[in-house]
Amino acid sequence: xxxxxxxxxxxxxxxxxxxxxxxxxxxxxxxxxxxxxxxxxxxxxxxxxxxxxxxxxxxxxxxxxxxxxxxxxxxxxxxxxxxxxxxxxxxxxxxxxxxxxxxxxxxxxxxxxxxxxxxxxxxxxxxxxxxxxxxxxxxxxxxxxxxxxxxxxxxxxxxxxxxxxxxxxxxxxxxxxxxxxxxxxxxxxxxxxxxxxxxxxxxxxxxxxxxxxxxxxxxxxxxxxxxxxxxxxxxxxxxxxxxxxxxxxxxxxxxxxxxxxxxxxxxxxxxxxxxxxxxxxxxxxxxxxxxxxxxxxxxxxxxxxxxxxxxxxxxxxxxxxxxxxxxxxxxxxxxxxxxxxxxxxxxxxxxxxxxxxxxxxxxxxxxxxxxxxxxxxxxxxxxxxxxxxxxxxxxxxxxxxxxxxxxxxxxxxxxxxxxxxxxxxxxxxxxxxxxxxxxxxxxxxxxxxxxxxxxxxxxxxxxxxxxxxxxxxxxxxxxxxxxxxxxxxxxxxxxxxxxxxxxxx
Amino acid sequence: xxxxxxxxxxxxxxxxxxxxxxxxxxxxxxxxxxxxxxxxxxxxxxxxxxxxxxxxxxxxxxxxxxxxxxxxxxxxxxxxxxxxxxxxxxxxxxxxxxxxxxxxxxxxxxxxxxxxxxxxxxxxxxxxxxxxxxxxxxxxxxxxxxxxxxxxxxxxxxxxxxxxxxx
Numbered sequence: 001x002x003x004x005x006x007x008x009x010x011x012x013x014x015x016x017x018x019x020x021x022x023x024x025x026x027x028x029x030x031x032x033x034x035x036x037x038x039x040x041x042x043x044x045x046x047x048x049x050x051x052x053x054x055x056x057x058x059x060x061x062x063x064x065x066x067x068x069x070x071x072x073x074x075x076x077x078x079x080x081x082x083x084x085x086x087x088x089x090x091x092x093x094x095x096x097x098x099x100x101x102x103x104x105x106x107x108x109x110x111x112x113x114x115x116x117x118x119x120x121x122x123x124x125x126x127x128x129x130x131x132x133x134x135x136x137x138x139x140x141x142x143x144x145x146x147x148x149x150x151x152x153x154x155x156x157x158x159x160x161x162x163x164x165x166x167x168x169x170x171x172x173x174x175x176x177x178x179x180x181x182x183x184x185x186x187x188x189x190x191x192x193x194x195x196x197x198x199x200x201x202x203x204x205x206x207x208x209x210x211x212x213x214x215x216x217x218x219x220x221x222x223x224x225x226x227x228x229x230x231x232x233x234x235x236x237x238x239x240x241x242x243x244x245x246x247x248x249x250x251x252x253x254x255x256x257x258x259x260x261x262x263x264x265x266x267x268x269x270x271x272x273x274x275x276x277x278x279x280x281x282x283x284x285x286x287x288x289x290x291x292x293x294x295x296x297x298x299x300x301x302x303x304x305x306x307x308x309x310x311x312x313x314x315x316x317x318x319x320x321x322x323x324x325x326x327x328x329x330x331x332x333x334x335x336x337x338x339x340x341x342x343x344x345x346x347x348x349x350x351x352x353x354x355x356x357x358x359x360x361x362x363x364x365x366x367x368x369x370x371x372x373x374x375x376x377x378x379x380x381x382x383x384x385x386x387x388x389x390x391x392x393x394x395x396x397x398x399x400x401x402x403x404x405x406x407x408x409x410x411x412x413x414x415x416x417x418x419x420x421x422x423x424x425x426x427x428x429x430x431x432x433x434x435x436x437x438x439x440x441x442x443x444x445x446x447x448x449x450x451x452x453x454x455x456x457x458x459x460x461x462x463x464x465x466x467x468x469x470x471x472x473x474x475x476x477x478x479x480x481x482x483x484x485x486x487x488x489x490x491x492x493x494x495x496x497x498x499x500x501x502x503x504x505x
Numbered sequence: 506x507x508x509x510x511x512x513x514x515x516x517x518x519x520x521x522x523x524x525x526x527x528x529x530x531x532x533x534x535x536x537x538x539x540x541x542x543x544x545x546x547x548x549x550x551x552x553x554x555x556x557x558x559x560x561x562x563x564x565x566x567x568x569x570x571x572x573x574x575x576x577x578x579x580x581x582x583x584x585x586x587x588x589x590x591x592x593x594x595x596x597x598x599x600x601x602x603x604x605x606x607x608x609x610x611x612x613x614x615x616x617x618x619x620x621x622x623x624x625x626x627x628x629x630x631x632x633x634x635x636x637x638x639x640x641x642x643x644x645x646x647x648x649x650x651x652x653x654x655x656x657x658x659x660x661x662x663x664x665x666x667x668x669x670x671x672x
Contacts, residue, residue: 029645030645040652041650044650044651044652045650164555164558164559164562165516165519165559167555168519168520168523168552168555168556168559169519171523171548171551171552171555172519172522172523172526172552174548174552175523175526175527175530175545175548175549175552176526178530178544178545178548182537182540182541182542184538184540184541185537185538185540185541187537187538187541189530189533189534189537189541189542189545190526190529190530190533190534190545192529213596216592217589217592217593220585220588220589220592220623221582221585392620392623392624392625393620393625393630393634395592395619395623396592396615396616396619396620396623396634397616397634397638399592399596399619400596400599400612400615400616400619400638401612401638401642403596403599403600404608404612404642404646404654407654408646408652411652411653411654413600413603413604413655416600416603417597417600420593420596420597420600423593424593425519425522427589428515428518428519428522428579429519431515431578431579432515432516432518432519432578432579434519446548449544450544453544454540454544457540458540
């Protein structure tokens with residue numbers, strides 16, 4: 001791969017600007033709608049993507065995919081309704097920022113973290129593709145069990161304010177995540193006789209219920225989303241707030257870089273996705289922060305970490321597809337169908353037989369991110385005004401449109417009813433301070449954790465020591481233990497320091 | 506000074522739901538092989554232990570006279586309780602009626618009813634907000650994405666127009 005080759009690739013992708021823009025606009029619209037995933041949109045648009053030339057189809061799909069990941073953070077920040085599982089962790093600090101009248105800064109941070117996180121990891125992927133494609137081979141079920149545990153420790157982090165309630169929420173979510181057929185014998189478990197639950201609890205219905213429906217039911221108590229004392233500030237928001245968001249982005253550039261790489265590495269593993277990456281990045285960001293106690297109160301790092309990571313995933317997911325012929329996620333699988341229809345054979349040979357297309361995917365992604373920042377940044381100011389709309393108009397829209405979106409994932413009316421049930425549970429949890437995010441962490445990661453654990457145990461014929469047999473796994477174990485000990489050590493140290501310091505007069 | 510009495514019963518609603526689900530899980534998976542139920546049994550057992558701690562904690566606080574078994578936090582503020590019940594009921598009706606009325610009409614009716622329940626009385630808003638929302642949803646989900654939402658009179662009426670445009 002030469003510089004000239006790369007420049008030609010970039011020029012070719014820039015020439016498809018209109019396709020990229022179309023993908024970005026549609027990706028943003030469906031990304032803002034909770035539950036409407038990129039793979040659903042791409043499946044519905046298959047007749048279009050199969051009909052146009054492969055380069056255009058690819059540019060459109062990649063742009064839509066990246067924009068979808070970016071846009072999920074918008075409703076998470078403005079209404080505490082994540083557009084996708086990958087944006088669920090964004091609600092933890094994004095929504096408190098919006099309530100404090102800093103919606104515009106939060107949205108700008110979300111956009112810049114997403115775009116720069118996505119762009120950096122895409123460029124890194126282009127440069128390191130041969131090595132990155134091998135990384136997926138080292139991360140097997142044993143290592144994935146430990147990566148899942150990283151995500152699950154977020155339950156303990158969320159539970160910090162009321163440990164018992166947080167843990168009950170998390171474990172309730174984990175148990176809900178067990179519903180469905182098991183991974184070995186396909187025996188249905190706790191499905192209550194509903195065939196619709198054989199594949200497990202649909203994540204979109206849980207997400208919409210726990211966040212959107214429950215939040216709408218709570219929201220009616222207030223006139224607007226923004227707090228009364230921050231209303232004045234939100235009303236006076238101007239371009240200066242966009243610039244303030246950009247200033248914070250520059251200040252926190254390193255935070256964007258390292259959390260984006262968490263997303264990239266997790267994205268490379270087939271089956272892992274943006275939700276895990278975002279939760280792990282948030283947990284790691286909090287752990288390494290000098291002020292972990294501020295997380296959850298509305299701080300920029302709490303928005304940057306999950307948003308940067310869930311866009312870092314976008315390029316990672318495509319690595320195993322292009323290099324090994326194994327799709328890293330469901331969106332990648334749909335893209336693979338389109339590429340195969342056009343006669344492309346994925347795998348190592350693609351780089352020698354059609355390097356233009358192989359690298360073109362990632363160049364197309366980089367171009368999409370460049371276009372995205374130009375397109376979406378000016379919109380932050382106008383999007384932020386949603387927090388000033390009276391809730392009596394917002395609540396019916398949120399309730400019914402998100403319930404409609406619950407249908408779109410699997411096209412079962414059952415999922416809409418399930419979202420409503422989760423909504424009522426989420427509302428009760430909300431009013432009694434049981435954290436719905438902890439519940440969602442359990443629902444998302446529970447089935448994945450079980451899947452990898454059972455797979456590892458099947459390979460080892462039930463021997464639990466398999467979890468400690470791989471060098472990469474052992475390094476991850478050490479890091480996990482270290483992650484858990486750091487906060488404890490830090491609080492002990494602070495406690496000791498406060499005891500030894502002389503009392504204030 | 507009299508101590509404020511808290512409605513601690515509300516703190517037990519989620520544990521009660523979780524316990525009911527855990528018990529159902531244990532009974533419904535009792536006959537399965539261990540690989541199928543091991544994960545759920547471990548999680549469920551931990552959940553039951555945590556719930557026992559929470560029940561103990563609430564019981565202790567009630568014995569200390571810090572509160573009673575009321576459910577006030579869930580219902581309060583009282584003036585909103587019926588609005589909430591109304592919103593949930595209309596959403597359930599919307600889900601039930603959608604197969605007959607189609608997405609667009611069901612959404613229009615559901616939204617108008619919810620706006621009214623929530624206290625909106627201006628006729629223009631009661632008409633135009635549901636119309637704009639239903640039209641946007643129709644345009645995205647039916648006209649552009651052609652997803653599998655149920656069709657009703659509005660969709661049938663607009664189908665020839667849509668066919669003409671897509672041609």
